[in-house]
Amino acid sequence: MPDILTFYSNKFRKLRIDRAHGNAPHKPLLLLSIIELIEQGAILENKIEPSPLIVESFLKYWNLLSLEKPRIYLPFYHLKSDKFWHLHAKIGQENLLATISQFKSMAQLASVVDFANLDEDLFLLLHKAEAREVLRQTIIETYFPDKAELFHAAIAENQEINVIENLLLENAEKKNFDSSKIVADEKKREKAFSRAGYAALRLHLRRVSSPNRNFKRRIRR
Numbered sequence: 001m002p003d004i005l006t007f008y009s010n011k012f013r014k015l016r017i018d019r020a021h022g023n024a025p026h027k028p029l030l031l032l033s034i035i036e037l038i039e040q041g042a043i044l045e046n047k048i049e050p051s052p053l054i055v056e057s058f059l060k061y062w063n064l065l066s067l068e069k070p071r072i073y074l075p076f077y078h079l080k081s082d083k084f085w086h087l088h089a090k091i092g093q094e095n096l097l098a099t100i101s102q103f104k105s106m107a108q109l110a111s112v113v114d115f116a117n118l119d120e121d122l123f124l125l126l127h128k129a130e131a132r133e134v135l136r137q138t139i140i141e142t143y144f145p146d147k148a149e150l151f152h153a154a155i156a157e158n159q160e161i162n163v164i165e166n167l168l169l170e171n172a173e174k175k176n177f178d179s180s181k182i183v184a185d186e187k188k189r190e191k192a193f194s195r196a197g198y199a200a201l202r203l204h205l206r207r208v209s210s211p212n213r214n215f216k217r218r219i220r221r
Helices: 004-013 026-039 052-065 073-082 094-099 106-112 120-125 129-143 145-171 186-220
Strands: 085-089 113-118
Touching: 004 120, 004 129, 026 052, 026 073, 026 129, 026 145, 052 145, 073 085, 073 106, 073 113, 085 094, 106 113, 113 120, 120 129, 129 145
Parallel strands: none
Antiparallel strands: 085 113
């Protein structure tokens, strides 16, 4: 039996995609986006929501291909056919999710789908840097060989911004810290500031939501 990394590498090479007019890029791009968001620490739990973050990452890769109509709701729904991606309905929408065959917009999908999760083995695998690179390279070589240089450049830039973001978070409370003296590129610095702010907000919401949940449990008792 193949090891887990080989198993999922083969899964990624054989995605069920529309090949009538060449390889449809939607599923591979969504997977690249998920890998990116896990790498930058934006996805910490195996609960991938149809959020602005994933749309932003998807669009960044989509624009490298100069294509029209980036319909991210298509792969978010149809990736379930590859058996390692599992959709979970919002409360009260279970029957609709079980019977619907197509969504027409990301807003419609988000009104029905609460989150998706990956196979637990795959999710854990994507938290290992070496495995991430193997799977990311598998996607690029299989579906975007002619654009590999563009994809690698975008990935390298994102990884550099990750480093800057961590630097900002580590030094945020230091007196007289001047990020411009360490990071000269203003655009990359601004992107890192934006991410750092979002990361701080996520942490704050996680902290304040825990007591609220405990409070609700006490009320119910």
